[in-house]
Amino acid sequence: MSHSLIRRAPAFALASAGLAIAPDAVWANSSSFFDPQGPIAAAEKDHFIQTAAITMIAVLPVLLFVPLILWRYRYGNQKARYTPKWEFSALLDTAMWGVPFAIVAVLSVQLWQETVALDPYRPLKSDQPALEVQVIGLDWKWLFVYPEQEIATVGEMAFPADRPVKLTLTSDTVMQSFLISALAGQIYVMPGMETQLQVLADAPGEFEGENTQFNGDGFTQQKFRAVAQTDADFAAWSERVKSDGVPLDLDTYGNLAVRSTPTEVHKTLATSGMPADAVWFGTVLPDLFDRVLHRYHQGSALDPSGQPGSYICGPGALSQSLPEITR
DSSP states (O other): OOOSSOOOOGGGOOOOOOSSOOTTOOOOEEOSTTSOOSHHHHHHHHHHHHHHHHHHHHHHHHHHHHHHHHHHTOTTOTTSOOOTTOOOOHHHHHHHHHHHHHHHHHHHHHHHHHHHHTOTTSOOOOSSOOEEEEEEEETTEEEEEETTTTEEEESEEEEETTSOEEEEEEESSSOEEEEETTTEEEEEEOBTOOEEEEEOOSSSEEEEEEEOSOOSTTGGGOEEEEEEEOHHHHHHHHHHHHHHOEEEOHHHHHHHHSSOOHHHHHHHHOOTTSOTTOEEEEEEOTTHHHHHHHTTOSSSOOOGGGSTTOTTOOHHHHHHTSOOOOO
């Protein structure tokens, strides 16, 4: 399998962990890009270390020479050279201006190259087609919709390992920031806007996902499990979600979109066949993502009672304000 983007650093490509452990698999658990579990996070870590190392060219002399100068020219030190009429040194001036200029130039070129290589909209080259997942940010949870499998989840995002995942994201409330540190960088989501993020895991594993943009009382609880699985495990998981999940219709979405944490959603909607920290939906309202996206494209402001995240919003108004999508 080949991946684009990426100057892969083998030292950064580590093993990963997940829901069920296969006998011949290596599993780990990660919530940081300093412990990358995919090529995107590995490239980000590589870029961070290179940037920090180049910056140290300017920082280290300051850290080393300031204490040395203070000691050398301390009060009463007769050995220090006294030159009251000294004004200019071509060597020092060249170093003080030339070195920072060179650092900025090198970092600018490097940043441009990495920005192009790590463009979140840029598809990952692979022998396998990307799995499409639609992500809707709500207060205070993420809703994951799988158009091909016709299922959805809250609190858990599963996907096959070593296969690209194309995330298409929006928000049905305030601006939020989607992040799975061990796999990819963050990206903002806003109501009425659509963004994309490419994700890939090297091996089966379980990783922490979260919202990093403060959005109210339940902000600290807006987390989820990103679970990379084998193809067989993902297929079995999809069937379990379809058979054990509840329907995600207009009324259910109306209740889901009001302010609530994943734990509160689980108490309200989960059945005994679901994990303790996730809610599964076995069927999904057609075009749900597009309907949420176009809620904000009607040419007029939404009534607060039908605006997710509003203190006076209600489930009925939320479901009724979702526009029909005409093809």
